[in-house]
Amino acid sequence: MKNIYKPFKVEIVKIEEHSSDVKLFRLQKEKGHFSVNDQGIVFNPGQFVLVSNFGYGEAPFGIASSPFEARYVDILVRRAGCLTKALHQLKKGDQLFLRGPYGNGFPIDFMSGKDVIMVTGGCGIPPMAALTEYIIEKKWKFGRVYLIYGARTPADLLMKDNLEKWDKDIKVILTVDQPDKNWKGHVGMVSKIVKEIKVDPLDAVAAMCGPGPMMDALEYILRPLGVSDRRIFVNMERKMQCGVGKCQHCTVGDKFVCQDGPVFNFDEIDKAWD
Numbered sequence: 001m002k003n004i005y006k007p008f009k010v011e012i013v014k015i016e017e018h019s020s021d022v023k024l025f026r027l028q029k030e031k032g033h034f035s036v037n038d039q040g041i042v043f044n045p046g047q048f049v050l051v052s053n054f055g056y057g058e059a060p061f062g063i064a065s066s067p068f069e070a071r072y073v074d075i076l077v078r079r080a081g082c083l084t085k086a087l088h089q090l091k092k093g094d095q096l097f098l099r100g101p102y103g104n105g106f107p108i109d110f111m112s113g114k115d116v117i118m119v120t121g122g123c124g125i126p127p128m129a130a131l132t133e134y135i136i137e138k139k140w141k142f143g144r145v146y147l148i149y150g151a152r153t154p155a156d157l158l159m160k161d162n163l164e165k166w167d168k169d170i171k172v173i174l175t176v177d178q179p180d181k182n183w184k185g186h187v188g189m190v191s192k193i194v195k196e197i198k199v200d201p202l203d204a205v206a207a208m209c210g211p212g213p214m215m216d217a218l219e220y221i222l223r224p225l226g227v228s229d230r231r232i233f234v235n236m237e238r239k240m241q242c243g244v245g246k247c248q249h250c251t252v253g254d255k256f257v258c259q260d261g262p263v264f265n266f267d268e269i270d271k272a273w274d
């Protein structure tokens with residue numbers, strides 16, 4: 001019988017410092033490549049992996065690399081507590097254990113053929129990065145695509161090289177709360193920028209991931225834009241243990257975030273929202 005909890009070994013082949021408290025880790029399987037699913041991708045954008053560091057425990061992280069990339073997965077780790085501090089001490093060549101990919105991810109088939117508004121803030125960029133890579137690879141399938149990304153300061157914006165690259169194919173709009181003297185982008189909340197987006201709400205979908213207050217604010221902006229609740233997809237974060245619908249650590253209402261999510265539409269999640 002297959003052991004659903006059994007992780008496999010991965011090696012850290014690259015580490016990048018993306019901000020004062022966030023590092024990117026590129027993880028490669030010890031043997032062979034990551035397997036591709038029946039959609040021809042390694043994972044659905046929005047899915048996550050459980051990463052364990054022996055002696056420190058295990059935690060979920062969104063996958064930030066392209067779903068078409070089978071040689072490695074990238075994760076972005078914000079230094080928060082015991083495990084993530086230990087991860088930040090690791091060096092290239094060190095080994096970790098990984099399970100997954102888990103969860104549902106964004107409904108890419110439903111999103112096809114539509115305008116897409118992606119909205120994120122802070123450390124919420126990984127699932128949007130994977131979704132952006134997917135959309136760019138299958139560009140002919142999508143309408144107008146926006147990525148609106150907000151951070152506290154310019155130094156807190158993650159994946160800066162990717163943001164520049166993506167802007168050639170989709171519209172990337174950056175905003176910060178506290179600009180420095182070199183900042184040429186927007187200033188203020190992501191929610192302020194969303195109001196300026198011009199899409200046909202009947203033909204658009206929204207994908208969101210970010211800090212709680214931003215998500216709450218967006219609820220009152222995307223809805224007035226006319227995008228219906230069933231077309232607003234939210235990537236939720238909850239504390240997890242098993243990752244596979246067994247331990248009940250991640251429940252929101254009657255949903256398991258690890259298995260029914262982490263992506264939900266507002267229609268499903270609104271009543272359980274906290």
Ligand SMILES: Cc1cc2nc3c(=O)[nH]c(=O)nc-3n(C[C@H](O)[C@H](O)[C@H](O)COP(=O)(O)OP(=O)(O)OC[C@H]3O[C@@H](n4cnc5c(N)ncnc54)[C@H](O)[C@@H]3O)c2cc1C
Binds near residue numbers: 059236
């Ligand atoms: C589906 C999913 C995807 C995630 N993706 C990423 C990612 O891409 N990058 C990233 O840096 N982190 C991500 N996280 C959060 C990450 O798993 C936690 O930061 C990590 O578990 C913290 O472990 P720790 O032992 O270092 O900190 P702990 O000692 O466990 O906690 C430190 C602090 O962080 C808070 N915290 C811990 N876990 C969470 C959580 N899930 N949500 C909100 N607050 C939390 C705790 O309450 C505490 O205040 C994700 C979480 C989920 C559920």
Ligand code: FES
Binds near residue numbers: 241245246249250256
């Ligand atoms: S993390 Fe165990 S049920 Fe979701």
